[in-house]
Amino acid sequence: MIEVDHVAKRFKLVQAVQDLSFGAPDGHITGLLGPNGAGKTTTLRMLAGLITPDAGRLSVDGIDVVARPRESLARMGVLSDARGLYPRLSARENIVYYASLHGMPRDAAEARAETLAHMLEMTPLLDRRTDGFSQGERMKTALARALVHDPPNIVLDEPTNGLDVLATRALREALRLLRSAEGGAKCIVFSTHIMSEVERVCDSVVVVSHGRTVARGTVAELLAQTGETDFEEAFVTLAFAEERAAAMEPTV
C-alpha cells in the first residue's frame, strides 16, 4: 500500500510538484495519468527516496519514506524512467546483482531470476549479455531486476515507453498476474501518458496536471464526472481545464 499525501517539490526555477495526493491499495493497479511534465516522474523519485519533498508525506506500507528510506525501499520494486543495465553482464547477472543488494542468498536469487524470466517470457535471454538488447528486452530485464526481491509494492514509471505491441501485451499480462491473489496481490502504481494503457490495465486512475492531483476514480467514474463518452476527451477536460479556461476568457 502506497500513500502520497499533499507532496510538493520545487527545483530552482520550476515548481515540479505542487500538491499531489493519491493512495494505492494492495491487489490493485493504480494509474498515474498526466501529460509530459505533470510531475509524475518527480513524484515517483520522491517515493523512491531519490528526491526529498519540500512538503507532504509519502509512505509505503505505513513506513515513512523520508524518515526510513531503506526500509521503504526494501518493500518496493521500482522500474524508473532510467533503466540502464550493465552491458558486460548477462541478464541473469544483472538480476542476481540486485538480488544480492537486497541481501538474498545466491541460490534463492538464481531461482527467483528463473521464475521471473518465465513470467516475463525472457528465459532465452537470461544468459546473454545485455549489450545489444532491444528496448523490450531491456525493459523486461529491468523489470525482473526491480521485482527480484518479490516486493509487495511495485512502482512503474512509463513502462511501455518504446515497447512494441507484443512487448506491451506481455507487460500487461504480467501486471495482471502480479495484481491477482496468486501473483501476490501486489500494490501497483503505473505512471503513463497513454490513455489506452490506463483503460486496459488500471483499476483506478489518478489524473495529474501541473503538479497537482486533478481527479481520481475508475475510468467509468471519470467519464461520468466529465460527461464524456471518450476517455481521451475526459482526460483533456480534466488535465487541461486551466488552459481551456484561459483560452476561453478573451472571447467571453
Added chain:
Amino acid sequence: MSGPSGMQTALVVFRKEIVDALRDRRTLLVVLASSVLIGPLVLLALSFFLAGLEARAEKREVYVAGIEFAPSLKNYLERQTYSLKAAPADYEAQLRAATLLDPVVVLPRDFESALLHGEAPVVEVVSDSANKQAEGGVARIQRLLGGFSRERVSLSLALRGVSGEVLEPVQLEERDLASAQTRATQLTGMLPFFVILAVLYGALSAALDTTAGERERGSLEPLLMNPSQRAALVLGKWGAVACVSMLIAVLSCMSFVPGQWLLQSDRLKALFQFGLREASLFLVLLLPFAATLSALLMAVAIRCKTYKEAQANSAVIILAVSLLPLLSLFNEGESAWHLWVPGLAQNALMTRVLKGEGFGVEQVLVPLLVCILLSASCIVFIARRLRDAAVR
C-alpha cells in the same frame, strides 16, 4: 526484512565491479600494453643507445678530415692505438642526417707549419647537437686532442730545460661521490614517472565507468533504488577500481625485473639494479597511491554526466600527476614539503630507491597519511553526491 549490512553490500558491489572491469577486455589490454610495457621498452631503447656509445668508444676510431696535413697528430693518435678514418666528403650532411654517428676532426691545410711556428692552428671538432650519438663522442675526442697539446707543450719545454710541471702548479683530480646506482638514476630517472602513469591509466577507465559511465547508462538511478547504504556502494566501487589500479601497479613494477635482463648496455646493466627488493619498495609507495588516485578520479567523474565529460575533467589530474615530478627537477632536489604532495612524494621516494638509498618508515608515513586523508574525503564526497548525480 533487515537487509544486508553495509559490509555485505560493499562486497557485493565490489565483486560485480571487478567482474565488470575484467570483462572490459579491450580497455584492459590497451592499458596493459601501453602502461605496463612502456617502461621496460623505454629502458630497452635507452640501453641500445648506450650500447652504441660503448661500442663506438671501444672501437677507438677517429674520423678525421685532412689528416695528410698533420703527420705529427697522426703519429700521436696512432701511438694512442686509435685507428684513423678519413671523414666522408659530405660529413656535414651526414652528421645532420644522423647517418654518421661519430664527430669529425677537421684539420687546416697549414696545420704542420703553424704548429712549427707556434701559431696555434685551429682544429675543429664537428658534431651536431641533435645527433646524440655523435654528440656523445665529442668529449672523448676533445680529451684525446688535449693530450696531444699537452705532449707538445712538455716536449718544447723539455727542449728549453724547463720541467713540464711548471705549467701545472695545481694538480686536478676528480672524485665522484655518486655510487654506481646514483649515476644510473641520471639515466633511469624517468622510470618512476612511467610507473605512476601506469597506475593512473590503470585506474582511469574503471573509475570513470563506475561513476560517470553509470550515470550515462542510466543505471545509477535504479542502483540507488535498492535499500543499500550509499557509503557502502561507494566503498565497493572504490575497492574495485583501486584493485584494478593496484594490479596494474604490480604488473608495471614487476615488468622491470625481467626488463633489465634484456638490457644491451653493459654499463646500464651494471648500474641499473632493479630486483625484487626495489620492486617491493616501489609497491609500498604505489599501492596506497593507486587507491588514492582511484578515489580522486571517481570524485572528479561523479560530477560529470557522461564518460566523455569525465575524461575531459580527469585530464586535470593526469596533467598534475605527470607534471609534478618536474618540480623536483627544476628545484634541484627534494624539499621536505615534497613528501606532502601526492605524486611528488612517490616520485621522490622511488628515485631514492633507484639511487640505492632506500627510505625510512617515517618518510613513508607522511605520504601514506596524505593518501588516507585524501581517499577518505573523496569517498565522503562521492557518497554525498551520489543521490544528486543519480537524478539527471
